[in-house]
Amino acid sequence: MELKNALSALAALAHEGRLAAFRMLVQAGHEGMAAGEIARRLDVPPNTLSSNLSILSHAGLIESRRDGRSIIYTARYENMTALLEYLMQDCCAGHPEICAPLVKVALDSRCGQEGCA
Amino acid sequence: MELKNALSALAALAHEGRLAAFRMLVQAGHEGMAAGEIARRLDVPPNTLSSNLSILSHAGLIESRRDGRSIIYTARYENMTALLEYLMQDCCAGHPEICAPLVKVALDSRCGQEGCA
DNA sequence: TCCATATTTCGACTATATAGGAAATTTCGA
């Protein structure tokens, strides 16, 4: 991941409403969620949400497809991974104390449960 | 880590100059680096840097101590770890595809070398 | 005590981000 991409992804996530929307889309999985549904659940005006989704989208963190009258947004997992990798590699090179504790978190995620690895 | 802390850390890092300063401090290790030295290396006016260091500091990503006429800044590794954990736990819960690839990155960091784990 | 050094604080200006009303666009169904 390039510096510019990392900066725009960080900026996109550094906003309460956008982080909430992104989380929701991550949880929604590959099916994704319609813009209107997100707006309803987060209780924000549709146009406000739309512009925030656009920012997340330009940052590469989500993408959209049309389904009938709805626009379905989905999280771009691979780019979130790339951002985390970027921060980890960048910050941990030669300084294992930052990243070492993350092994457990990452391992736990592999089975989606605590105490599985 | 609380939502508010994560947001302020993300916002602090979402700035080219601040990310560069933070990286430099991570590389500098526990010894840290004087404000003036950072400003010189990044080629930014001292007062501009100072306000950016202040933002990183309020976000909990760095801290400072006085040493004679200099102020030495150091990275707060534990809070960077907490931010990464927050993003990983938050985003990866139930969706291993984001975090699973990070195991390798985290493991590699443990010995500071590729292909060591 | 006085001066040079290191850094921060203050203040003012510019730039960018945010929010949301109103209108436009796209799609579906009647």
Next chain:
DNA sequence: TCGAAATTTCCTATATAGTCGAAATATGGA
């Protein structure tokens, strides 16, 4: 073809962030 539904685009107002000159503060040395 018309109207309702879903979403975005346009626009404007307001708020927040960023920059840096100038002045202030703290320190060490002569």
